[in-house]
Amino acid sequence: MKKMEIVCCMCGDVGFSDKLFRCSNCRNRFQHSYCSNYYRENAAPIEICDWCQCEDQRNSSSSSRSGYSGGKIRPHYGGEAAEKVAGKSQSPRTTTRRYKLLKDVMC
Structure with missing residues (x-):
């Protein structure tokens, strides 16, 4: 019968056994x-x-947050900035993100 090897819970590989540790908190993950x-x-x-x-x-971040007062939150739609955008017509064209191809980057 084949011996069962311990694998990393992150990568699923045996890898370097000297770098493999057992979690001291949950005691069931390597x-x-x-x-x-x-x-x-x-x-x-x-x-x-x-x-x-x-x-x-x-758990520590949820306990360190300040308490919510329970008041109603109103969205802020912007004052002057909203007025400036309202006067300007937006382009029907969506902007696309441009990426370089690997062949263009490699020398």
């Missing part, structure tokens, strides 16, 4: 340190997977 969105080469070793770090950030 991840390469270099696959982390929070990877820094000179920083201390990462011990928490991206899912747990994201969840921690989400």
Whole structure:
């Protein structure tokens, strides 16, 4: 029977086994340190997977937000800026974003 290899939860590959760590928070995910969105080469070793770090950030950001007063929010449609745009007719043509092709960039 074939031995089951541990793979990274981010890339799904075995990769470098010495860079693979088990999340110390959830204890059920393995991840390469270099696959982390929070990877820094000179920083201390990462011990928490991206899912747990994201969840921690989400929980801390929601608790640090200022409380909403509950008053009605009115949209701001703009004063002078709206008047200037109203006097100017807009073009029926939509603007398209121009991209360079790879062959034009390569020397």
